[in-house]
Every structure is written in structure tokens, then in C-alpha cells.
Amino acid sequence: MTPHAPPTAQNLVISGWAVSSPYGLGRDQFTTGLHGHHRAVTPLDTTAWPVPYTEAGLIPGFDIKTVLGRKGTRSMDRVTAIAATTVGMLLQEYGTNLTSAPEDTGLVLGTSGSVQSIMDFTRDALTGQAPYLVDPARFPNTVMNCPTGHSAIRHTLKGPNVTVSGGATTGLLALNYASRLLRGGHATTLLAGAAEEFSVQRARLEHVADHGGHSPEPLGEGAALFLLENAATADAGHRTVLxxxxxxxxxxxxxxxxxxxxxxxxxxxxxxxxxxxxxxxxxxxxxxxxxxxxxxxxxxxxxxxxxxxxxxxxxxxxxxxxxxxxxxxxxxxxxxxxxxxxxxxxxxxxxxxxxxxxxxxxxxx
Structure with a gap:
């Protein structure tokens, strides 16, 4: 491991970030939309998305094979693709000297997993000619840590690989977990953040969930990832402390x-x-x-x-x-x-x- 002292509460920094959002792929689109107070929730094509919602915050034009290519994406689900895309954007901009020591760089990703993948796989097991006549390539999608593991493999991150989940607090839980790993000296650099997908099954479940007497809100999707390290590592990599x-x-x-x-x-x-x-x-x-x-x-x-x-x-x-x-x-x-x-x-x-x-x-x- 690179010989940097573990960060303290005074020098654990964020030195980069990437985002895939209903405004589009990248920080510029997100920042422009945010500063302009533009509403990215748009009408849904109910033919493509047979859900009990009329609008949603989808990543515009997000197609897995178009964004990531055909290699390794045949059985990839949406949340994994969103996570892998966002990790890739972060590394492309900031990670030229991170992957040179991949064992020092890890990923802490918050996610709910893919309820669409879980329910689709279960349906195939129940409705097929036999329970075992399912597509084994799709089984990893049913496990909550699939987006984290796949993103690390795709981008050669060999440090700690952690998945956390906690509803609306998930992003902060991931930030806290990454902070503890860095302060414990378990990595030099960590990518930390969270990802969520829009899907038919997620929409149906959210629509009937208990919202405390409030009508269900339009659903959104996307991911935000942050580069965490100590101030000395950021300085050595010529990265600005944000x-x-x-x-x-x-x-x-x-x-x-x-x-x-x-x-x-x-x-x-x-x-x-x-x-x-x-x-x-x-x-x-x-x-x-x-x-x-x-x-x-x-x-x-x-x-x-x-x-x-x-x-x-x-x-x-x-x-x-x-x-x-x-x-x-x-x-x-x-x-x-x-x-x-x-x-x-x-x-x-x-x-x-x-x-x-x-x-x-x-x-x-």
C-alpha cells in the first residue's frame, strides 16, 4: 500500500466527483440543471414503461450497450450499468494515477439493488419448464452487491469493495463507511457514493408503499460518486480539494x-x-x-x-x-x-x- 498516513477528521477530503442524473451524464449537465432550477422530471412513455406513473426523472436516452458497449453487458441490469458508467466517468477524469496501484483504490457503493432483476429471475424460475431452467448469467443481478463488484472488476479497482443500503440515508452511510476505511488505513483512495435505477417493478412497489398519507412522488434514477482521500494524496495527484x-x-x-x-x-x-x-x-x-x-x-x-x-x-x-x-x-x-x-x-x-x-x-x- 502506498505509504501515506491514514487521514484524520481534519484532512479527509473529497477531490473529485461524477454524476449520472436525469439531467444527463456528467457534472456539467447536472450543474446547469441545478443552477437553472430546471425540472428534469418528464412525461413517461407508458408503452416502454407500463407503470402507474405518468412522469419520472430518467437519465435521458440511457442505453446500456450504447454507453458501455456490447462487451460484458449482455446480462447487465440498469442499476449496474448506471454505477459502472459513473465510476468510469470519475476515473476517466481523475484517476490517471489511481489505477497504477489498483490494490490501494476501492469502492463503497450504496444501492438498493435491482428489484427488477430479483423479480424477473424469480418469475422465470416459477414459470419456466423447470425451476433450474433459468439464465445463470442473470443470477448475479439478484445480489445487492452486483453493481459494486461489477464496477470494480470493469475498472480494475482491487481495494476494499463494499455495498451498503439504507434507503434515503444510503449515500451518507457510504460516505461514512468509506471514511472509516480510509482512517483505518485500509486503502489510500476510495470511490464512494450511491446508485439507483428506474424500473417497472420498482415503480409498482413504490406506488403501493406507505408514504405517510402523501401521494407517491415521481421517481428518479442515477448515481453520484465521490473521490475520497487524504489531503496529501490529493496534492500528490494534483487534485483540488473540493x-x-x-x-x-x-x-x-x-x-x-x-x-x-x-x-x-x-x-x-x-x-x-x-x-x-x-x-x-x-x-x-x-x-x-x-x-x-x-x-x-x-x-x-x-x-x-x-x-x-x-x-x-x-x-x-x-x-x-x-x-x-x-x-x-x-x-x-x-x-x-x-x-x-x-x-x-x-x-x-x-x-x-x-x-x-x-x-x-x-x-x-
Whole structure:
């Protein structure tokens, strides 16, 4: 392993990012759409997508074989393709000196897996002439860590390979897991983020899920990946520090009405442990879930006087990729506003299954 000292809470940095979103492939499309407050949720072709929704935030024109080629994509599902594409974009721009030591570079990806792949494979086993007469090449798609493993193999990443899942908090869980791996000296560089796909089966399940009395929102898809390393490694690779990860906190709540209190505890804890106060926060990227959870998040943030980034109404409910997109929006905003350099940004997330989380970043060098 490359002889760099493990990062501390003061020098664990984000030095690059890539995104595949309903605005298109790449940071430029995402940043332009975000800054223009353009709504990327568009009408659905119900012939191609027989779902109980009339609109969704799809990656425009995303076709697996067109984007990744035919080699190795015959049985690839959508979420794996989205993850592999985004990892590839990140490495293409920043990774010229990462893959020279692939055992030092790993991937921590948050995902819900592909419910479409799971249900399709199960259907084939039940409706075929025999349960074992299924396409074995499609079985890996039913395992939640398929997008992570395939992305690492495709792009020759031989360091730690981890999959995490936690609903809307998934992106922050991946960021925290990667931070722990780096601080423990298990890798020199990690790609961390989250991915989500739009599919017929996901749409049908989400439509009948309990949304706390609120109508289901349009669904979105995409991925956001971030390059994490210590400041010295970033400097040696001639990469600019975009943000310093000061820490993450997570808690669980049993009743929705307690979510504000629990999220408030996460925020208070992370501020206290890093020696900051609420007045130091200059930018907030909330999850803005619908219904009661959204009100609880607003209540938890009421005492914070900082502008907020409204992303979810623009790209839809991206579920596992939600918090990763919020982090991407934070970096995109900071790049356009130099006055935020050195200031703090807060990313928050709440999931209807009872988890909440917060991440605190110092923007810029």
C-alpha cells in the first residue's frame, strides 16, 4: 500500500466527483440543471414503461450497450450499468494515477439493488419448464452487491469493495463507511457514493408503499460518486480539494413524530464534536421527503439560518441515491460560489423506515 498516513477528521477530503442524473451524464449537465432550477422530471412513455406513473426523472436516452458497449453487458441490469458508467466517468477524469496501484483504490457503493432483476429471475424460475431452467448469467443481478463488484472488476479497482443500503440515508452511510476505511488505513483512495435505477417493478412497489398519507412522488434514477482521500494524496495527484469531510452521524427513530428530535441530535452531536455551532453552517442540502417526514426535517433545521438546496422536486425520488445527489448538489453550488470557500455545509437525510443521518463538510481548500 502506498505509504501515506491514514487521514484524520481534519484532512479527509473529497477531490473529485461524477454524476449520472436525469439531467444527463456528467457534472456539467447536472450543474446547469441545478443552477437553472430546471425540472428534469418528464412525461413517461407508458408503452416502454407500463407503470402507474405518468412522469419520472430518467437519465435521458440511457442505453446500456450504447454507453458501455456490447462487451460484458449482455446480462447487465440498469442499476449496474448506471454505477459502472459513473465510476468510469470519475476515473476517466481523475484517476490517471489511481489505477497504477489498483490494490490501494476501492469502492463503497450504496444501492438498493435491482428489484427488477430479483423479480424477473424469480418469475422465470416459477414459470419456466423447470425451476433450474433459468439464465445463470442473470443470477448475479439478484445480489445487492452486483453493481459494486461489477464496477470494480470493469475498472480494475482491487481495494476494499463494499455495498451498503439504507434507503434515503444510503449515500451518507457510504460516505461514512468509506471514511472509516480510509482512517483505518485500509486503502489510500476510495470511490464512494450511491446508485439507483428506474424500473417497472420498482415503480409498482413504490406506488403501493406507505408514504405517510402523501401521494407517491415521481421517481428518479442515477448515481453520484465521490473521490475520497487524504489531503496529501490529493496534492500528490494534483487534485483540488473540493471539501473536507468533518464527520457523519446516524440515529434511528421508532415513531415518525420523533424524527425531528432524532435528526436534531445528529446535527448537535456532529457540531459539538467538531467544535462548531449552528451559526457556522452556510449551506444546507436537505432530503426534503414528502409528508410528515418532510415537516419533521424542516422542524429539525428551523434553527439554522442558511440557504437550502431544493433538489428532490427537480429530479424526483431517487431513493438510495438521494443523499449522494444532495452531496453532489452541495459541491456544484460551492464551485459556483467562491464566497462559500472555507464555510460549512450540512447534508441531512431521513428515511421512512426509521433512520436519519447528517454529514458536515468544510467547503473548498
Amino acid at each position: 471539501a473536507t469531510v468533518l464527520g457523519c452521524r446516524f440515529r434511528a427513530f421508532q415513531h415518525t413524530g420523533h424524527a425531528a428530535t432524532v435528526l436534531g441530535e445528529c446535527i448537535d452531536d456532529i457540531l459539538t464534536s467538531t467544535g462548531h455551532t449552528a451559526h457556522d453552517i452556510a449551506l444546507i442540502a436537505p432530503g426534503t421527503p414528502p409528508g410528515i417526514l418532510g415537516k419533521e426535517e424542516t422542524a429539525a433545521l428551523d434553527g439554522l439560518d442558511a440557504p437550502r438546496l431544493p433538489l428532490r422536486p427537480l429530479i424526483g425520488d431517487t431513493t438510495a441515491a438521494t443523499a449522494a445527489f444532495q452531496l453532489a448538489a452541495t459541491l456544484a453550488t460551492a464551485a459556483d460560489r467562491p464566497e462559500l470557500t472555507g464555510r460549512l455545509a450540512l447534508v441531512t437525510a431521513l428515511d421512512r423506515d426509521g433512520t436519519t443521518g447528517a454529514a458536515l463538510l468544510r467547503l473548498g481548500n
